[in-house]
Amino acid sequence: MSTVDVSARPQWRGVIEEYRELLDLPAGVEAVTLREGGTGLVHSGWLSGLTGGTVWLKVEGDNPTGSFKDRGMTAAISLAKHEGARAVVCASTGNTSASMAAYAAKSGLVPLVLVPEGKIAAGKMAQAIVHGAQVLMVRGNFDDCLMLARQLADSYPVALVNSVNPARLEGQKTAAFEIVDFLGDAPDVHVLPVGNAGNIAAYWLGYTQYAGLGRASRRPVMRGFQAAGAAPLVEGAPVAHPETKATAIRIGNPASWKLAVTAAEESGGRFRAVTDEQILAAQHELARRDGVFVEPASATGVAGLLADLAAGESYADLVTVVTVTGHGLKDTVTALEGLGDVVDSVVDADVAAVAQAAGLA
Numbered sequence: 001m002s003t004v005d006v007s008a009r010p011q012w013r014g015v016i017e018e019y020r021e022l023l024d025l026p027a028g029v030e031a032v033t034l035r036e037g038g039t040g041l042v043h044s045g046w047l048s049g050l051t052g053g054t055v056w057l058k059v060e061g062d063n064p065t066g067s068f069k070d071r072g073m074t075a076a077i078s079l080a081k082h083e084g085a086r087a088v089v090c091a092s093t094g095n096t097s098a099s100m101a102a103y104a105a106k107s108g109l110v111p112l113v114l115v116p117e118g119k120i121a122a123g124k125m126a127q128a129i130v131h132g133a134q135v136l137m138v139r140g141n142f143d144d145c146l147m148l149a150r151q152l153a154d155s156y157p158v159a160l161v162n163s164v165n166p167a168r169l170e171g172q173k174t175a176a177f178e179i180v181d182f183l184g185d186a187p188d189v190h191v192l193p194v195g196n197a198g199n200i201a202a203y204w205l206g207y208t209q210y211a212g213l214g215r216a217s218r219r220p221v222m223r224g225f226q227a228a229g230a231a232p233l234v235e236g237a238p239v240a241h242p243e244t245k246a247t248a249i250r251i252g253n254p255a256s257w258k259l260a261v262t263a264a265e266e267s268g269g270r271f272r273a274v275t276d277e278q279i280l281a282a283q284h285e286l287a288r289r290d291g292v293f294v295e296p297a298s299a300t301g302v303a304g305l306l307a308d309l310a311a312g313e314s315y316a317d318l319v320t321v322v323t324v325t326g327h328g329l330k331d332t333v334t335a336l337e338g339l340g341d342v343v344d345s346v347v348d349a350d351v352a353a354v355a356q357a358a359g360l361a
């Protein structure tokens, strides 16, 4: 077979190459990329109808490992490699570890993951393990894991790639760039789930940079939503024992607390809490009405928007973007919980029986 030169063929290049001149990374950093970013901005007919405005879903489950973390991880891993690191570490509620493990595999770095024992969705755990990470389960919560990861990185030759690493936010801010590039301006309101708070900080960084460059005429109001059992930013104090079925945001002391508060305050936004019941209901509604299957934590922004509407908040005539942060296939167990017998009925391999069971006959 003759070799075909594909180097000049158009392809999304990943967030570093697409936005390199806008990222605060050292010159000459070679991108370790899985072609992350360039994710869909999907119009939600359902939410637009409910609000009387225009609602877009930024579907971050489209990323290579199924969450927004890949945008930051390409930057953090590329920088770690550039600086000569041999090993990387993260604390994780699941998605960061999946992402880190994949990018570490791509780059040849050795990945070490610290997770809270028994609180990681199976799909995410599988990703980290299959990509070759060493996964240590810690008797403690995410906040304990992050403290340990920081201590390891301080004392041993291993680079920390959680969102306390500024390169992570540099990569993640590209989601804001993509939204403005697509819509032609920033939205009026941006809604998203908040856990460790790196993502809201990164979006604010991106929107602010684009407004400063004149690529957007405004910055959106930032509305962050947390799970009621893990809502330190709503309560104004760390939560010692965070609890929620949305395990990705089971975090009691967000590392980017101050940056998140700045984003909310400067934008005229705020934080609100929604219950697990509201989150899981929003997850199912989104899947059934818009065809977008997200993991529980990712539905927190949708739940928040619905709760705002129920509380009389108006989104009418506004352009709203809701980031749905990760793919539903990561946690099918929680998605199916409470649905009873998911296989409606078993039938013989007979067309009449099938038609009858399906209510067609």
Ligand SMILES: Cc1ncc(COP(=O)(O)O)c(C=O)c1O
Pocket: 067, 093, 095, 096, 163, 193, 194, 195, 196, 197, 198, 199, 200, 248, 249, 295, 297, 298, 325, 326
């Ligand atoms: C799927 C998902 N959504 C939302 C979040 C919250 O993002 P952040 O920690 O940047 O606030 C996380 C991680 O915490 C996550 O994994």
Ligand SMILES: N[C@@H](CCOP(=O)(O)O)C(=O)O
Pocket: 069, 090, 091, 092, 093, 094, 095, 096, 097, 161, 162, 163, 164, 195, 196, 198, 248, 249, 255
């Ligand atoms: N949800 C996160 C928690 C860690 O967040 P990070 O953005 O600081 O890495 C995860 O997936 O682990």
